[in-house]
Amino acid sequence: MLSLQHLTHLRMSVWDTCFASEPQLLTDDEEQVLSLSSQRKLYGEYGAASGISISKLWPSKEELRLNKEWESIAYPHSIHQMIELERKKKQEEELRLKERQEDLVNKMAKLEGWKKVVRDRIAKKEKEAQDAKAKKERLIEEVRQIFGFRIDPRDDRFKDALLQKEREEKKASKAAKKLARQQRMIERLKTQVVEESPVEKASASGSGYDEKNDPPNTLSGSSVV
């Protein structure tokens, strides 16, 4: 049902009324020369009186083919496909956020551990520095004791004495280390000897001979005639 009643309030300008009611019909040449859009406009203005065939108003086969091609590229997806794409995008975003949050939670759990490591490292450095300082102080004191009188630590004599002291200390520590190493070797050898003795006996009598499980060698125990 025609419902142009909706459009009755629309304005038409003065320009729209300034057209001849009887247009001139186009000749064959003009029809060839004039573009389709112009001819359609003539029809739009004058209606059937323009003499233009109404078959020209709709797209030709070629135009239709081009329109369809254009639309297939400009609007490739259907409604459902587009909604699906949006849903997937949202899902991916949510997944990304979730993974990030989990990652953060895991890292927060380890945070106290990492803090402790850092603190320990700092404490160790401090301790080393303090130890070195304390050692140096001790050496200086000892050298001072040797000299017996107040001497500037920066004095050359003091420095030589300090150097000697350090060398002696190093030697002493080296000797101590060597001694310790020798002691450890001795202990190891001792344990080895203890282990090897039953094994040595066993290997002398025969290979694969176990004193516990196998019966005693009848040959060695008794005399078989």
Added chain:
Amino acid sequence: MSSSSGTEKALSLLRRLPRVSLGNLRPNPGAHKGKTRGRGIYGGKTHGAGSKGSGQRQNFMPLGYETGNTPFYLRFPCQNYYKGHHLKLSYAPLCMGKLQKMIDTNRLRCDVPVDVTQLMATGLFIIRPEEKEGGFMLENEGIDHFKATLNLEVQWADEAIIAAVERNGGFITVAYYDPISLRAAIKPMKFFQRGVPIPRRMLPPQHLIDYYSDPKNRGYLADPAEVAKERFILAQKYGYVLPNVNASPNKEMLLERKDPRQVFFGLEPGWVINLKDKVILKPKDPELKEYYAS
């Protein structure tokens, strides 16, 4: 044929075609020869490059150079605020107060479904589809004294506005018009004078599909059952009783909705409307019918 010889034909064409002017004349192909650099006896010496100066020395200033000061095209850093602005749509604002005033002063009729065409018919708005304007969006100004019952179709509406319309027994739909359909919708008379068939309304772009398929926004692509559910939920949220549409006298008008491919109420894509003869022409070719029905 001597009766329709070349000259006669040409003369008849000249008589009928538009007035010959400088605007529709063109020299014959090959008539205009391009300017070439001079090499010979009188094109020699300076060879078309003038005397001295930067021109002859071929030391041309780069494009956009402003003789030293920072050129305009380098002055402003990349502004992410404007990123993708050329792809986004803008909407003409329409306050609820203005809508109410138009109805009260009979400028806008609410006994027919109110869509872009009806709103543009008031003559109070300008929408330019070529400037990436999508249509109308409703604003909150004057929402408290909005009392009209109408079947509204706009391009963007927020929750409070939907509630205000539905509280008064009306319906609101949010619909997308692509630029060609919008141009047809805002100026139908001018469109019909072009003598072209009514176009199919195209789907919204990817970044808008979510908005127009959401029943919460009363999108035109949403499931009507979902929309009905959301109407009820919104009524509960804003604290009003949803009026029963079956009881209203304008039930048919209020429930009238456009097909997603439809541009005008009562008219289908593919029809040619002629205002002079007051006829509707429908295509007969099955291929065309299939195309316009898809």
